[in-house]
Amino acid sequence: MSWEYDIPKIVFGEDAIEELNRLKGNSAFLVTDGVINKLGLVEKVVQILSDNQWNIAVWDCAEQDPRVSSVREAAEGMRNFCADIIVALGGGSVMDTAKAAWALYAQPDMDLTALNPFEELGVREKAKLICIPTTSGTGSEVTKAVVIREDESGRKFATINPELVPDLAILDPYFVKDLPKNLTAWTGMDALTHAVEAYTSSWKNAFSDACTMKAVKMVFEWLPKSVADTSDMDARGKMQVAACLAGMAFSNSQVALAHSLGHSLGSVLRLHHGMSVGMALPYTIEYCCTDEDTAKYYAELAAIIGIVGKKPETVARKFAEAIRVLMEKIDSPTSLKAAKVTKKKFKEGLNKLVEYAMMDAAITMSPRNTDSNIIKRIYMAMFDGEPIDF
Amino acid sequence: MGDNKFIFPSEEWIEKYEEVLNASKEYEDAAYDWEGDFVFEIEPDGEIIKESIRFYLDLWHGKCRSARMAGANDTAEFTYAGPYKNWKLLFDKKIDPIKGLMQRKFKLGKGNDMGKIMRYTKAAMELVNATTKVPTKFLDE
Ligand SMILES: NC(=O)c1ccc[n+]([C@@H]2O[C@H](COP(=O)([O-])OP(=O)(O)OC[C@H]3O[C@@H](n4cnc5c(N)ncnc54)[C@H](O)[C@@H]3O)[C@@H](O)[C@H]2O)c1
Ligand SMILES: [Fe+2]
Numbered sequence: 050m051s052w053e054y055d056i057p058k059i060v061f062g063e064d065a066i067e068e069l070n071r072l073k074g075n076s077a078f079l080v081t082d083g084v085i086n087k088l089g090l091v092e093k094v095v096q097i098l099s100d101n102q103w104n105i106a107v108w109d110c111a112e113q114d115p116r117v118s119s120v121r122e123a124a125e126g127m128r129n130f131c132a133d134i135i136v137a138l139g140g141g142s143v144m145d146t147a148k149a150a151w152a153l154y155a156q157p158d159m160d161l162t163a164l165n166p167f168e169e170l171g172v173r174e175k176a177k178l179i180c181i182p183t184t185s186g187t188g189s190e191v192t193k194a195v196v197i198r199e200d201e202s203g204r205k206f207a208t209i210n211p212e213l214v215p216d217l218a219i220l221d222p223y224f225v226k227d228l229p230k231n232l233t234a235w236t237g238m239d240a241l242t243h244a245v246e247a248y249t250s251s252w253k254n255a256f257s258d259a260c261t262m263k264a265v266k267m268v269f270e271w272l273p274k275s276v277a278d279t280s281d282m283d284a285r286g287k288m289q290v291a292a293c294l295a296g297m298a299f300s301n302s303q304v305a306l307a308h309s310l311g312h313s314l315g316s317v318l319r320l321h322h323g324m325s326v327g328m329a330l331p332y333t334i335e336y337c338c339t340d341e342d343t344a345k346y347y348a349e350l351a352a353i354i355g356i357v358g359k360k361p362e363t364v365a366r367k368f369a370e371a372i373r374v375l376m377e378k379i380d381s382p383t384s385l386k387a388a389k390v391t392k393k394k395f396k397e398g399l400n401k402l403v404e405y406a407m408m409d410a411a412i413t414m415s416p417r418n419t420d421s422n423i424i425k426r427i428y429m430a431m432f433d434g435e436p437i438d439f
Numbered sequence: 440m441g442d443n444k445f446i447f448p449s450e451e452w453i454e455k456y457e458e459v460l461n462a463s464k465e466y467e468d469a470a471y472d473w474e475g476d477f478v479f480e481i482e483p484d485g486e487i488i489k490e491s492i493r494f495y496l497d498l499w500h501g502k503c504r505s506a507r508m509a510g511a512n513d514t515a516e517f518t519y520a521g522p523y524k525n526w527k528l529l530f531d532k533k534i535d536p537i538k539g540l541m542q543r544k545f546k547l548g549k550g551n552d553m554g555k556i557m558r559y560t561k562a563a564m565e566l567v568n569a570t571t572k573v574p575t576k577f578l579d580e
Pocket of ligand 1: 190
């Protein structure tokens with residue numbers, strides 16, 4: 050059965066931002082957030098665009114884990130400004146705001162919670178999208194995915210549409226130079242989770258696999274360096290590439306259980322996305338590796354970082370442990386307790402955590418099937434930091 | 440029915456499907472609060488299927504309250520439709536139900552509430568998974 054592999058043009062490395070000089074058009078709508086603006090990163094982009102006589106509007110109101118209402122505001126801005134290019138400068142939250150607003154710009158009456166992979170949006174009749182990531186993790190600069198929150202419930206919902214793959218991704222290390230240690234660590238774990246889940250998801254394919262293998266190798270090598278010395282620009286540039294490769298991988302083969310668990314943690318406990326999915330990853334490996342084929346896939350990834358053995362399931366469990374060791378090294382919590390979630394808060398939120406995880410589309414990609422009871426047991430293990438043995 | 444297989448599509452097949460679906464713990468769990476009916480449609484291919492064949496399913500809180508063959512005018516909140524050869528591939532797990540929609544091998548009805556489907560993708564997948572658990576003999580075999 051035929052399948053497709055969608056990616057944008059990618060310009061990467063020092064001064065990659067100069068690529069903006071080659072854009073054609075009149076009105077550039079820049080989506081970003083207040084933190085990025087304060088850091089002075091917006092100025093660099095605005096400078097290049099104004100040197101090229103663009104009309105520029107800067108909208109710096111993107112929220113962390115954007116809500117539908119916030120996306121609507123961004124879309125309104127695009128419409129009023131008649132934007133013909135949209136430039137997203139920020140982390141996953143900014144890029145997802147821009148992508149979802151792009152969809153609304155083309156389809157003003159659309160219910161965003163109904164955004165799905167099957168319908169035509171016609172976004173390119175309105176504008177092109179350029180993404181400049183300022184974190185190294187989500188890969189949103191190359192993916193067809195968006196993650197938005199419902200206003201009323203606060204539930205994060207992830208969806209895909211092939212048209213939402215940006216037109217151009219610019220990976221310039223300058224924009225991640227000030228990313229603090231904790232965000233470097235968490236977003237790096239998001240990248241690793243994308244890579245591993247893409248390799249074991251039911252839609253895996255050779256193109257995604259190739260990207261995963263390089264991404265896994267790079268994350269284990271460069272993430273600890275990137276966190277240990279935040280001025281190591283070489284490590285930062287490498288993590289940008291690793292995150293982008295992992296994004297290319299999962300965009301075309303999907304994420305799975307760790308993301309369903311993680312999205313729910315973001316919705317209910319408001320934990321950072323990368324911290325959540327990274328924490329969930331080893332538990333989901335331990336759960337899914339009882340499936341024979343999946344255990345082999347994990348073992349293939351484990352071999353990349355030098356873990357080998359006769360029995361794939363045993364190797365997979367060692368791989369899960371190696372991921373925990375990596376997280377300890379970079380100070381990313383391996384349990385909910387370690388993330389300072391209190392027992393009371395966890396107990397209060399548990400039913401909602403399970404309910405939202407079951408509603409998350411990525412759960413259908415899990416290589417081993419789940420049900421609500423299993424999801425609950427995995428969360429309980431995650432709270433205490435107990436490896437999964439069921 | 441010497442080899443205990445149910446001819447697809449037929450009245451017997453849909454009866455068996457109802458039984459299989461109602462025995463599916465995975466479906467019950469994922470669709471515990473689902474309310475809405477479904478039509479599965481096998482589109483005519485001019486060869487094996489001359490006129491479209493449709494199955495109606497009344498789905499309520501994790502159970503199938505009734506399932507029957509339906510006429511061309513029977514409507515439901517959701518329709519999942521595709522040609523016969525793709526249904527065969529789906530049963531053989533050669534087509535994934537969601538990917539199948541992206542590959543345009545199947546389609547959902549016009550105006551179906553996509554927001555609702557997106558919140559119940561696991562239930563929808565279990566619904567299709569159950570079809571693969573019916574011992575099936577195809578019309579052209
Ligand atoms: N669409 C996709 O493909 C995809 C993939 C994974 C995750 N996501 C989503 O992306 C979001 C997470 O994105 P994220 O991890 O990039 O974090 P983020 O965009 O939510 O940003 C987190 C915080 O870091 C700040 N920040 C960003 N760049 C910075 C920099 N260079 N220096 C200092 N501070 C900086 C932001 O202002 C914000 O306060 C989640 O909502 C997640 O669900 C989307
Ligand atoms: Fe992610």
